[in-house]
Amino acid sequence: MEIQQGIKEFLIEIEVRKYTPRTIRGYRNNLNLFLRFCTEHEIAAIENVTLATVKQFTRAMTASKKKGTYINGILKGVKSFLQYCYEEGYGAFNTKCCFPWCKEERAVITAFTPQQVKTMFQNCRGSDFKAIRDRTILTMLIDTGIRCLELCSIRPSDIHEDYIIIRGKNHKQRVVPITPILRKNMVKYEAVKESYFRYKNTDDTYFLSFHGRALTVSAVEVLMKKYGSGIEGIRVSPHTCRHFFAQQQIKMGTDLYTISRPLGHENIQITQTYLNSLRDRDVIEIAKSKSVLMSLG
Structure with a gap:
Protein backbone atom coordinates (compact mmCIF):
# COMPACT_ATOMS: atom_id res chain seq x y z
CA MET A 1 0.00 0.00 0.00
CA GLU A 2 1.18 3.53 -0.76
CA ILE A 3 2.01 5.75 2.21
CA GLN A 4 -0.45 8.42 1.07
CA GLN A 5 -3.31 5.91 0.95
CA GLY A 6 -2.30 4.50 4.32
CA ILE A 7 -2.43 7.96 5.88
CA LYS A 8 -5.95 8.52 4.53
CA GLU A 9 -7.08 5.23 6.05
CA PHE A 10 -5.37 5.98 9.37
CA LEU A 11 -7.06 9.40 9.63
CA ILE A 12 -10.43 7.72 9.10
CA GLU A 13 -9.53 5.20 11.79
CA ILE A 14 -8.79 7.84 14.44
CA GLU A 15 -11.98 9.65 13.45
CA VAL A 16 -13.86 6.42 14.16
CA ARG A 17 -12.09 6.30 17.52
CA LYS A 18 -13.65 9.72 18.16
CA TYR A 19 -10.46 11.75 18.35
CA THR A 20 -11.20 15.47 18.48
CA PRO A 21 -11.08 17.48 15.21
CA ARG A 22 -8.08 19.42 16.55
CA THR A 23 -6.18 16.18 17.31
CA ILE A 24 -6.99 14.77 13.87
CA ARG A 25 -5.79 17.99 12.26
CA GLY A 26 -2.52 17.70 14.17
CA TYR A 27 -2.00 14.10 13.04
CA ARG A 28 -2.75 15.09 9.44
CA ASN A 29 -0.22 17.93 9.46
CA ASN A 30 2.51 15.82 11.07
CA LEU A 31 1.98 12.85 8.77
CA ASN A 32 2.05 15.13 5.73
CA LEU A 33 5.53 16.23 6.82
CA PHE A 34 6.59 12.59 6.99
CA LEU A 35 4.97 11.88 3.61
CA ARG A 36 6.84 14.79 2.04
CA PHE A 37 10.13 13.43 3.41
CA CYS A 38 9.41 9.95 2.07
CA THR A 39 8.44 11.34 -1.34
CA GLU A 40 11.69 13.32 -1.54
CA HIS A 41 13.60 10.10 -0.80
CA GLU A 42 11.54 8.09 -3.31
CA ILE A 43 9.85 5.94 -0.68
CA ALA A 44 6.29 5.45 -1.88
CA ALA A 45 5.18 2.16 -0.28
CA ILE A 46 4.60 1.54 3.40
CA GLU A 47 6.45 -1.75 3.04
CA ASN A 48 9.63 0.21 2.30
CA VAL A 49 9.47 2.32 5.45
CA THR A 50 12.02 1.02 7.95
CA LEU A 51 13.49 2.05 11.28
CA ALA A 52 16.32 3.64 9.29
CA THR A 53 13.75 5.77 7.41
CA VAL A 54 12.40 7.21 10.66
CA LYS A 55 15.94 7.82 11.93
CA GLN A 56 16.78 9.73 8.74
CA PHE A 57 13.57 11.74 9.11
CA THR A 58 14.45 12.57 12.72
CA ARG A 59 17.97 13.59 11.69
CA ALA A 60 16.58 15.86 8.98
CA MET A 61 14.22 17.52 11.48
CA THR A 62 17.09 18.01 13.93
CA ALA A 63 19.26 19.55 11.21
CA SER A 64 16.52 22.10 10.54
CA LYS A 65 17.05 23.42 14.12
CA LYS A 66 13.68 22.21 15.40
CA LYS A 67 13.38 21.65 19.15
CA GLY A 68 13.32 18.14 20.55
CA THR A 69 9.84 18.55 22.02
CA TYR A 70 8.51 19.71 18.63
CA ILE A 71 10.17 16.81 16.79
CA ASN A 72 8.85 14.25 19.29
CA GLY A 73 5.37 15.68 18.83
CA ILE A 74 5.64 14.86 15.13
CA LEU A 75 7.21 11.47 15.80
CA LYS A 76 4.31 10.57 18.09
CA GLY A 77 1.96 10.79 15.11
CA VAL A 78 4.37 8.89 12.86
CA LYS A 79 4.71 6.13 15.46
CA SER A 80 0.95 5.72 15.82
CA PHE A 81 0.55 5.60 12.04
CA LEU A 82 3.31 3.02 11.50
CA GLN A 83 2.03 0.84 14.34
CA TYR A 84 -1.44 0.93 12.80
CA CYS A 85 0.04 -0.16 9.45
CA TYR A 86 1.98 -2.96 11.14
CA GLU A 87 -1.10 -4.28 12.95
CA GLU A 88 -3.17 -4.08 9.76
CA GLY A 89 -0.57 -6.16 7.91
CA TYR A 90 0.53 -3.42 5.51
CA GLY A 91 4.19 -3.77 6.34
CA ALA A 92 6.39 -1.23 8.14
CA PHE A 93 7.75 -2.38 11.52
CA ASN A 94 6.61 -2.98 15.06
CA THR A 95 7.20 0.38 16.75
CA LYS A 96 6.52 -1.14 20.17
CA CYS A 97 9.86 -2.93 19.95
CA CYS A 98 11.99 0.02 18.91
CA PHE A 99 11.48 3.62 17.93
CA PRO A 100 13.94 6.54 17.64
CA TRP A 101 12.96 9.46 19.86
CA CYS A 102 14.75 12.78 19.89
CA LYS A 103 16.44 14.10 23.04
CA GLU A 104 14.27 16.80 24.57
CA GLU A 105 15.34 19.99 26.27
CA ARG A 106 14.36 20.49 29.87
CA ALA A 107 10.86 21.93 29.83
CA VAL A 108 10.52 25.41 31.31
CA ILE A 109 6.87 26.26 31.84
CA THR A 110 5.97 29.89 32.44
CA ALA A 111 2.79 30.82 34.26
CA PHE A 112 0.94 33.98 35.15
CA THR A 113 1.96 35.89 38.25
Missing part, protein backbone atom coordinates in the same frame (compact mmCIF):
# COMPACT_ATOMS: atom_id res chain seq x y z
CA PRO A 114 -0.73 36.47 40.90
CA GLN A 115 -0.78 40.15 39.93
CA GLN A 116 -1.42 39.28 36.27
CA VAL A 117 -4.35 37.09 37.30
CA LYS A 118 -5.75 39.95 39.39
CA THR A 119 -5.38 42.25 36.37
CA MET A 120 -7.47 39.92 34.20
CA PHE A 121 -10.27 39.84 36.77
CA GLN A 122 -10.15 43.62 37.12
CA ASN A 123 -10.56 43.88 33.32
CA CYS A 124 -13.57 41.55 33.50
CA ARG A 125 -15.89 43.60 35.68
CA GLY A 126 -19.55 44.13 34.85
CA SER A 127 -23.05 42.84 35.58
CA ASP A 128 -24.27 41.90 32.10
CA PHE A 129 -24.42 38.36 30.68
CA LYS A 130 -21.05 38.50 28.93
CA ALA A 131 -19.09 39.89 31.88
CA ILE A 132 -20.57 37.39 34.34
CA ARG A 133 -20.05 34.48 31.92
CA ASP A 134 -16.45 35.46 31.17
CA ARG A 135 -15.63 35.93 34.86
CA THR A 136 -16.98 32.43 35.51
CA ILE A 137 -14.85 31.05 32.68
CA LEU A 138 -11.70 32.69 34.06
CA THR A 139 -12.50 31.40 37.53
CA MET A 140 -13.08 27.85 36.30
CA LEU A 141 -9.91 27.76 34.19
CA ILE A 142 -7.75 29.11 37.01
CA ASP A 143 -9.38 27.30 39.93
CA THR A 144 -9.57 23.84 38.33
CA GLY A 145 -6.73 23.73 35.76
CA ILE A 146 -8.92 22.13 33.10
CA ARG A 147 -8.15 22.44 29.39
CA CYS A 148 -10.00 24.91 27.19
CA LEU A 149 -11.69 22.21 25.09
CA GLU A 150 -12.76 20.43 28.27
CA LEU A 151 -14.35 23.65 29.52
CA CYS A 152 -16.25 24.15 26.26
CA SER A 153 -17.51 20.53 26.39
CA ILE A 154 -19.10 20.75 29.85
CA ARG A 155 -22.84 20.08 29.82
CA PRO A 156 -25.34 21.17 32.51
CA SER A 157 -25.72 17.50 33.49
CA ASP A 158 -22.00 17.38 34.30
CA ILE A 159 -22.44 19.94 37.07
CA HIS A 160 -23.00 18.46 40.53
CA GLU A 161 -23.18 19.89 44.03
CA ASP A 162 -19.44 20.01 44.72
CA TYR A 163 -17.78 18.64 41.59
CA ILE A 164 -17.83 18.73 37.78
CA ILE A 165 -17.42 15.72 35.48
CA ILE A 166 -14.74 16.47 32.88
CA ARG A 167 -14.32 14.60 29.61
CA GLY A 168 -10.61 14.64 28.91
CA LYS A 169 -8.28 13.30 26.27
CA ASN A 170 -9.13 9.91 24.77
CA HIS A 171 -12.62 10.27 26.31
CA LYS A 172 -11.34 9.61 29.82
CA GLN A 173 -13.55 11.07 32.52
CA ARG A 174 -12.41 12.66 35.75
CA VAL A 175 -13.85 15.02 38.31
CA VAL A 176 -12.70 18.43 39.50
CA PRO A 177 -13.96 20.08 42.70
CA ILE A 178 -16.15 23.16 42.79
CA THR A 179 -14.50 25.54 45.24
CA PRO A 180 -16.61 28.11 47.13
CA ILE A 181 -15.38 30.99 44.93
CA LEU A 182 -16.14 29.00 41.78
CA ARG A 183 -19.59 28.06 43.10
CA LYS A 184 -20.34 31.74 43.79
CA ASN A 185 -19.51 32.70 40.19
CA MET A 186 -21.42 29.72 38.77
CA VAL A 187 -24.57 30.65 40.70
CA LYS A 188 -24.42 34.18 39.27
CA TYR A 189 -23.80 32.88 35.75
CA GLU A 190 -26.61 30.33 35.90
CA ALA A 191 -29.07 33.01 37.04
CA VAL A 192 -28.16 35.49 34.29
CA LYS A 193 -28.06 32.68 31.69
CA GLU A 194 -31.56 31.52 32.62
CA SER A 195 -32.88 35.07 32.32
CA TYR A 196 -31.03 35.82 29.07
CA PHE A 197 -32.17 32.63 27.26
CA ARG A 198 -35.60 32.23 28.86
CA TYR A 199 -37.46 32.19 25.56
CA LYS A 200 -34.69 30.90 23.29
CA ASN A 201 -33.50 27.45 22.21
CA THR A 202 -29.91 26.74 23.19
CA ASP A 203 -27.27 24.06 22.77
CA ASP A 204 -26.83 21.55 25.57
CA THR A 205 -23.55 22.99 26.86
CA TYR A 206 -22.89 24.87 30.07
CA PHE A 207 -21.13 27.88 28.55
CA LEU A 208 -23.04 29.55 25.74
CA SER A 209 -22.40 32.28 23.20
CA PHE A 210 -24.73 35.29 22.79
CA HIS A 211 -26.75 33.24 20.30
CA GLY A 212 -27.18 30.25 22.57
CA ARG A 213 -24.63 28.14 20.75
CA ALA A 214 -21.84 26.14 22.39
CA LEU A 215 -18.86 28.32 23.18
CA THR A 216 -15.84 27.46 21.03
CA VAL A 217 -12.16 27.16 21.93
CA SER A 218 -11.29 30.08 19.65
CA ALA A 219 -13.93 32.26 21.36
CA VAL A 220 -12.40 31.53 24.79
CA GLU A 221 -8.92 32.30 23.44
CA VAL A 222 -10.18 35.67 22.15
CA LEU A 223 -11.75 36.64 25.47
CA MET A 224 -8.54 35.65 27.28
CA LYS A 225 -6.53 38.01 25.08
CA LYS A 226 -9.09 40.75 25.69
CA TYR A 227 -8.89 40.56 29.48
CA GLY A 228 -5.15 39.96 29.38
CA SER A 229 -4.56 43.20 27.47
CA GLY A 230 -1.46 44.90 28.83
CA ILE A 231 0.12 41.71 30.17
CA GLU A 232 3.56 41.28 28.64
CA GLY A 233 6.30 38.67 28.65
CA ILE A 234 3.98 35.66 28.63
CA ARG A 235 1.44 34.07 26.33
CA VAL A 236 -2.07 35.02 27.44
CA SER A 237 -4.08 31.87 26.77
CA PRO A 238 -6.38 29.38 28.51
CA HIS A 239 -3.49 26.91 28.80
CA THR A 240 -1.41 29.43 30.74
CA CYS A 241 -4.22 29.41 33.33
CA ARG A 242 -3.59 25.67 33.60
CA HIS A 243 0.10 26.34 34.25
CA PHE A 244 -0.80 28.89 36.92
CA PHE A 245 -3.11 26.40 38.66
CA ALA A 246 -0.43 23.70 38.77
CA GLN A 247 2.39 25.93 39.99
CA GLN A 248 0.22 27.61 42.64
CA GLN A 249 -0.83 24.19 43.92
CA ILE A 250 2.83 23.21 44.22
CA LYS A 251 3.63 26.43 46.06
CA MET A 252 0.79 25.69 48.48
CA GLY A 253 2.39 22.33 49.26
CA THR A 254 0.02 20.03 47.36
CA ASP A 255 1.70 16.75 46.38
CA LEU A 256 2.23 15.91 42.71
CA TYR A 257 -0.17 12.96 42.68
CA THR A 258 -3.03 15.07 44.02
CA ILE A 259 -2.27 17.81 41.46
CA SER A 260 -2.14 15.30 38.59
CA ARG A 261 -5.71 14.12 39.21
CA PRO A 262 -7.63 17.32 38.34
CA LEU A 263 -5.15 18.06 35.53
CA GLY A 264 -5.92 14.68 33.94
CA HIS A 265 -2.27 13.62 33.65
CA GLU A 266 -1.74 9.91 33.04
CA ASN A 267 1.36 9.90 35.26
CA ILE A 268 3.07 12.32 37.62
CA GLN A 269 6.12 12.61 35.34
CA ILE A 270 4.09 15.07 33.27
CA THR A 271 3.11 16.98 36.41
CA GLN A 272 6.78 16.95 37.44
CA THR A 273 7.58 19.46 34.69
CA TYR A 274 5.70 22.13 36.64
CA LEU A 275 7.88 21.48 39.68
CA ASN A 276 11.04 21.61 37.56
CA SER A 277 9.96 24.99 36.20
CA LEU A 278 9.73 26.71 39.57
CA ARG A 279 12.31 29.42 40.11
CA ASP A 280 15.00 28.94 42.76
CA ARG A 281 13.37 31.68 44.87
CA ASP A 282 10.05 29.79 44.82
CA VAL A 283 11.77 26.57 45.91
CA ILE A 284 13.55 28.39 48.75
CA GLU A 285 10.29 29.88 50.03
CA ILE A 286 8.59 26.48 49.94
CA ALA A 287 11.50 24.86 51.78
CA LYS A 288 11.52 27.57 54.45
CA SER A 289 7.87 26.87 55.25
CA LYS A 290 8.53 23.11 55.44
CA SER A 291 11.28 23.00 58.06
CA VAL A 292 11.84 19.45 59.27
CA LEU A 293 12.81 20.48 62.81
CA MET A 294 9.98 23.03 63.12
CA SER A 295 7.51 20.29 62.27
CA LEU A 296 8.72 18.37 65.33
CA GLY A 297 7.41 21.16 67.58
Whole structure:
Protein backbone atom coordinates (compact mmCIF):
# COMPACT_ATOMS: atom_id res chain seq x y z
CA MET A 1 0.00 0.00 0.00
CA GLU A 2 1.18 3.53 -0.76
CA ILE A 3 2.01 5.75 2.21
CA GLN A 4 -0.45 8.42 1.07
CA GLN A 5 -3.31 5.91 0.95
CA GLY A 6 -2.30 4.50 4.32
CA ILE A 7 -2.43 7.96 5.88
CA LYS A 8 -5.95 8.52 4.53
CA GLU A 9 -7.08 5.23 6.05
CA PHE A 10 -5.37 5.98 9.37
CA LEU A 11 -7.06 9.40 9.63
CA ILE A 12 -10.43 7.72 9.10
CA GLU A 13 -9.53 5.20 11.79
CA ILE A 14 -8.79 7.84 14.44
CA GLU A 15 -11.98 9.65 13.45
CA VAL A 16 -13.86 6.42 14.16
CA ARG A 17 -12.09 6.30 17.52
CA LYS A 18 -13.65 9.72 18.16
CA TYR A 19 -10.46 11.75 18.35
CA THR A 20 -11.20 15.47 18.48
CA PRO A 21 -11.08 17.48 15.21
CA ARG A 22 -8.08 19.42 16.55
CA THR A 23 -6.18 16.18 17.31
CA ILE A 24 -6.99 14.77 13.87
CA ARG A 25 -5.79 17.99 12.26
CA GLY A 26 -2.52 17.70 14.17
CA TYR A 27 -2.00 14.10 13.04
CA ARG A 28 -2.75 15.09 9.44
CA ASN A 29 -0.22 17.93 9.46
CA ASN A 30 2.51 15.82 11.07
CA LEU A 31 1.98 12.85 8.77
CA ASN A 32 2.05 15.13 5.73
CA LEU A 33 5.53 16.23 6.82
CA PHE A 34 6.59 12.59 6.99
CA LEU A 35 4.97 11.88 3.61
CA ARG A 36 6.84 14.79 2.04
CA PHE A 37 10.13 13.43 3.41
CA CYS A 38 9.41 9.95 2.07
CA THR A 39 8.44 11.34 -1.34
CA GLU A 40 11.69 13.32 -1.54
CA HIS A 41 13.60 10.10 -0.80
CA GLU A 42 11.54 8.09 -3.31
CA ILE A 43 9.85 5.94 -0.68
CA ALA A 44 6.29 5.45 -1.88
CA ALA A 45 5.18 2.16 -0.28
CA ILE A 46 4.60 1.54 3.40
CA GLU A 47 6.45 -1.75 3.04
CA ASN A 48 9.63 0.21 2.30
CA VAL A 49 9.47 2.32 5.45
CA THR A 50 12.02 1.02 7.95
CA LEU A 51 13.49 2.05 11.28
CA ALA A 52 16.32 3.64 9.29
CA THR A 53 13.75 5.77 7.41
CA VAL A 54 12.40 7.21 10.66
CA LYS A 55 15.94 7.82 11.93
CA GLN A 56 16.78 9.73 8.74
CA PHE A 57 13.57 11.74 9.11
CA THR A 58 14.45 12.57 12.72
CA ARG A 59 17.97 13.59 11.69
CA ALA A 60 16.58 15.86 8.98
CA MET A 61 14.22 17.52 11.48
CA THR A 62 17.09 18.01 13.93
CA ALA A 63 19.26 19.55 11.21
CA SER A 64 16.52 22.10 10.54
CA LYS A 65 17.05 23.42 14.12
CA LYS A 66 13.68 22.21 15.40
CA LYS A 67 13.38 21.65 19.15
CA GLY A 68 13.32 18.14 20.55
CA THR A 69 9.84 18.55 22.02
CA TYR A 70 8.51 19.71 18.63
CA ILE A 71 10.17 16.81 16.79
CA ASN A 72 8.85 14.25 19.29
CA GLY A 73 5.37 15.68 18.83
CA ILE A 74 5.64 14.86 15.13
CA LEU A 75 7.21 11.47 15.80
CA LYS A 76 4.31 10.57 18.09
CA GLY A 77 1.96 10.79 15.11
CA VAL A 78 4.37 8.89 12.86
CA LYS A 79 4.71 6.13 15.46
CA SER A 80 0.95 5.72 15.82
CA PHE A 81 0.55 5.60 12.04
CA LEU A 82 3.31 3.02 11.50
CA GLN A 83 2.03 0.84 14.34
CA TYR A 84 -1.44 0.93 12.80
CA CYS A 85 0.04 -0.16 9.45
CA TYR A 86 1.98 -2.96 11.14
CA GLU A 87 -1.10 -4.28 12.95
CA GLU A 88 -3.17 -4.08 9.76
CA GLY A 89 -0.57 -6.16 7.91
CA TYR A 90 0.53 -3.42 5.51
CA GLY A 91 4.19 -3.77 6.34
CA ALA A 92 6.39 -1.23 8.14
CA PHE A 93 7.75 -2.38 11.52
CA ASN A 94 6.61 -2.98 15.06
CA THR A 95 7.20 0.38 16.75
CA LYS A 96 6.52 -1.14 20.17
CA CYS A 97 9.86 -2.93 19.95
CA CYS A 98 11.99 0.02 18.91
CA PHE A 99 11.48 3.62 17.93
CA PRO A 100 13.94 6.54 17.64
CA TRP A 101 12.96 9.46 19.86
CA CYS A 102 14.75 12.78 19.89
CA LYS A 103 16.44 14.10 23.04
CA GLU A 104 14.27 16.80 24.57
CA GLU A 105 15.34 19.99 26.27
CA ARG A 106 14.36 20.49 29.87
CA ALA A 107 10.86 21.93 29.83
CA VAL A 108 10.52 25.41 31.31
CA ILE A 109 6.87 26.26 31.84
CA THR A 110 5.97 29.89 32.44
CA ALA A 111 2.79 30.82 34.26
CA PHE A 112 0.94 33.98 35.15
CA THR A 113 1.96 35.89 38.25
CA PRO A 114 -0.73 36.47 40.90
CA GLN A 115 -0.78 40.15 39.93
CA GLN A 116 -1.42 39.28 36.27
CA VAL A 117 -4.35 37.09 37.30
CA LYS A 118 -5.75 39.95 39.39
CA THR A 119 -5.38 42.25 36.37
CA MET A 120 -7.47 39.92 34.20
CA PHE A 121 -10.27 39.84 36.77
CA GLN A 122 -10.15 43.62 37.12
CA ASN A 123 -10.56 43.88 33.32
CA CYS A 124 -13.57 41.55 33.50
CA ARG A 125 -15.89 43.60 35.68
CA GLY A 126 -19.55 44.13 34.85
CA SER A 127 -23.05 42.84 35.58
CA ASP A 128 -24.27 41.90 32.10
CA PHE A 129 -24.42 38.36 30.68
CA LYS A 130 -21.05 38.50 28.93
CA ALA A 131 -19.09 39.89 31.88
CA ILE A 132 -20.57 37.39 34.34
CA ARG A 133 -20.05 34.48 31.92
CA ASP A 134 -16.45 35.46 31.17
CA ARG A 135 -15.63 35.93 34.86
CA THR A 136 -16.98 32.43 35.51
CA ILE A 137 -14.85 31.05 32.68
CA LEU A 138 -11.70 32.69 34.06
CA THR A 139 -12.50 31.40 37.53
CA MET A 140 -13.08 27.85 36.30
CA LEU A 141 -9.91 27.76 34.19
CA ILE A 142 -7.75 29.11 37.01
CA ASP A 143 -9.38 27.30 39.93
CA THR A 144 -9.57 23.84 38.33
CA GLY A 145 -6.73 23.73 35.76
CA ILE A 146 -8.92 22.13 33.10
CA ARG A 147 -8.15 22.44 29.39
CA CYS A 148 -10.00 24.91 27.19
CA LEU A 149 -11.69 22.21 25.09
CA GLU A 150 -12.76 20.43 28.27
CA LEU A 151 -14.35 23.65 29.52
CA CYS A 152 -16.25 24.15 26.26
CA SER A 153 -17.51 20.53 26.39
CA ILE A 154 -19.10 20.75 29.85
CA ARG A 155 -22.84 20.08 29.82
CA PRO A 156 -25.34 21.17 32.51
CA SER A 157 -25.72 17.50 33.49
CA ASP A 158 -22.00 17.38 34.30
CA ILE A 159 -22.44 19.94 37.07
CA HIS A 160 -23.00 18.46 40.53
CA GLU A 161 -23.18 19.89 44.03
CA ASP A 162 -19.44 20.01 44.72
CA TYR A 163 -17.78 18.64 41.59
CA ILE A 164 -17.83 18.73 37.78
CA ILE A 165 -17.42 15.72 35.48
CA ILE A 166 -14.74 16.47 32.88
CA ARG A 167 -14.32 14.60 29.61
CA GLY A 168 -10.61 14.64 28.91
CA LYS A 169 -8.28 13.30 26.27
CA ASN A 170 -9.13 9.91 24.77
CA HIS A 171 -12.62 10.27 26.31
CA LYS A 172 -11.34 9.61 29.82
CA GLN A 173 -13.55 11.07 32.52
CA ARG A 174 -12.41 12.66 35.75
CA VAL A 175 -13.85 15.02 38.31
CA VAL A 176 -12.70 18.43 39.50
CA PRO A 177 -13.96 20.08 42.70
CA ILE A 178 -16.15 23.16 42.79
CA THR A 179 -14.50 25.54 45.24
CA PRO A 180 -16.61 28.11 47.13
CA ILE A 181 -15.38 30.99 44.93
CA LEU A 182 -16.14 29.00 41.78
CA ARG A 183 -19.59 28.06 43.10
CA LYS A 184 -20.34 31.74 43.79
CA ASN A 185 -19.51 32.70 40.19
CA MET A 186 -21.42 29.72 38.77
CA VAL A 187 -24.57 30.65 40.70
CA LYS A 188 -24.42 34.18 39.27
CA TYR A 189 -23.80 32.88 35.75
CA GLU A 190 -26.61 30.33 35.90
CA ALA A 191 -29.07 33.01 37.04
CA VAL A 192 -28.16 35.49 34.29
CA LYS A 193 -28.06 32.68 31.69
CA GLU A 194 -31.56 31.52 32.62
CA SER A 195 -32.88 35.07 32.32
CA TYR A 196 -31.03 35.82 29.07
CA PHE A 197 -32.17 32.63 27.26
CA ARG A 198 -35.60 32.23 28.86
CA TYR A 199 -37.46 32.19 25.56
CA LYS A 200 -34.69 30.90 23.29
CA ASN A 201 -33.50 27.45 22.21
CA THR A 202 -29.91 26.74 23.19
CA ASP A 203 -27.27 24.06 22.77
CA ASP A 204 -26.83 21.55 25.57
CA THR A 205 -23.55 22.99 26.86
CA TYR A 206 -22.89 24.87 30.07
CA PHE A 207 -21.13 27.88 28.55
CA LEU A 208 -23.04 29.55 25.74
CA SER A 209 -22.40 32.28 23.20
CA PHE A 210 -24.73 35.29 22.79
CA HIS A 211 -26.75 33.24 20.30
CA GLY A 212 -27.18 30.25 22.57
CA ARG A 213 -24.63 28.14 20.75
CA ALA A 214 -21.84 26.14 22.39
CA LEU A 215 -18.86 28.32 23.18
CA THR A 216 -15.84 27.46 21.03
CA VAL A 217 -12.16 27.16 21.93
CA SER A 218 -11.29 30.08 19.65
CA ALA A 219 -13.93 32.26 21.36
CA VAL A 220 -12.40 31.53 24.79
CA GLU A 221 -8.92 32.30 23.44
CA VAL A 222 -10.18 35.67 22.15
CA LEU A 223 -11.75 36.64 25.47
CA MET A 224 -8.54 35.65 27.28
CA LYS A 225 -6.53 38.01 25.08
CA LYS A 226 -9.09 40.75 25.69
CA TYR A 227 -8.89 40.56 29.48
CA GLY A 228 -5.15 39.96 29.38
CA SER A 229 -4.56 43.20 27.47
CA GLY A 230 -1.46 44.90 28.83
CA ILE A 231 0.12 41.71 30.17
CA GLU A 232 3.56 41.28 28.64
CA GLY A 233 6.30 38.67 28.65
CA ILE A 234 3.98 35.66 28.63
CA ARG A 235 1.44 34.07 26.33
CA VAL A 236 -2.07 35.02 27.44
CA SER A 237 -4.08 31.87 26.77
CA PRO A 238 -6.38 29.38 28.51
CA HIS A 239 -3.49 26.91 28.80
CA THR A 240 -1.41 29.43 30.74
CA CYS A 241 -4.22 29.41 33.33
CA ARG A 242 -3.59 25.67 33.60
CA HIS A 243 0.10 26.34 34.25
CA PHE A 244 -0.80 28.89 36.92
CA PHE A 245 -3.11 26.40 38.66
CA ALA A 246 -0.43 23.70 38.77
CA GLN A 247 2.39 25.93 39.99
CA GLN A 248 0.22 27.61 42.64
CA GLN A 249 -0.83 24.19 43.92
CA ILE A 250 2.83 23.21 44.22
CA LYS A 251 3.63 26.43 46.06
CA MET A 252 0.79 25.69 48.48
CA GLY A 253 2.39 22.33 49.26
CA THR A 254 0.02 20.03 47.36
CA ASP A 255 1.70 16.75 46.38
CA LEU A 256 2.23 15.91 42.71
CA TYR A 257 -0.17 12.96 42.68
CA THR A 258 -3.03 15.07 44.02
CA ILE A 259 -2.27 17.81 41.46
CA SER A 260 -2.14 15.30 38.59
CA ARG A 261 -5.71 14.12 39.21
CA PRO A 262 -7.63 17.32 38.34
CA LEU A 263 -5.15 18.06 35.53
CA GLY A 264 -5.92 14.68 33.94
CA HIS A 265 -2.27 13.62 33.65
CA GLU A 266 -1.74 9.91 33.04
CA ASN A 267 1.36 9.90 35.26
CA ILE A 268 3.07 12.32 37.62
CA GLN A 269 6.12 12.61 35.34
CA ILE A 270 4.09 15.07 33.27
CA THR A 271 3.11 16.98 36.41
CA GLN A 272 6.78 16.95 37.44
CA THR A 273 7.58 19.46 34.69
CA TYR A 274 5.70 22.13 36.64
CA LEU A 275 7.88 21.48 39.68
CA ASN A 276 11.04 21.61 37.56
CA SER A 277 9.96 24.99 36.20
CA LEU A 278 9.73 26.71 39.57
CA ARG A 279 12.31 29.42 40.11
CA ASP A 280 15.00 28.94 42.76
CA ARG A 281 13.37 31.68 44.87
CA ASP A 282 10.05 29.79 44.82
CA VAL A 283 11.77 26.57 45.91
CA ILE A 284 13.55 28.39 48.75
CA GLU A 285 10.29 29.88 50.03
CA ILE A 286 8.59 26.48 49.94
CA ALA A 287 11.50 24.86 51.78
CA LYS A 288 11.52 27.57 54.45
CA SER A 289 7.87 26.87 55.25
CA LYS A 290 8.53 23.11 55.44
CA SER A 291 11.28 23.00 58.06
CA VAL A 292 11.84 19.45 59.27
CA LEU A 293 12.81 20.48 62.81
CA MET A 294 9.98 23.03 63.12
CA SER A 295 7.51 20.29 62.27
CA LEU A 296 8.72 18.37 65.33
CA GLY A 297 7.41 21.16 67.58
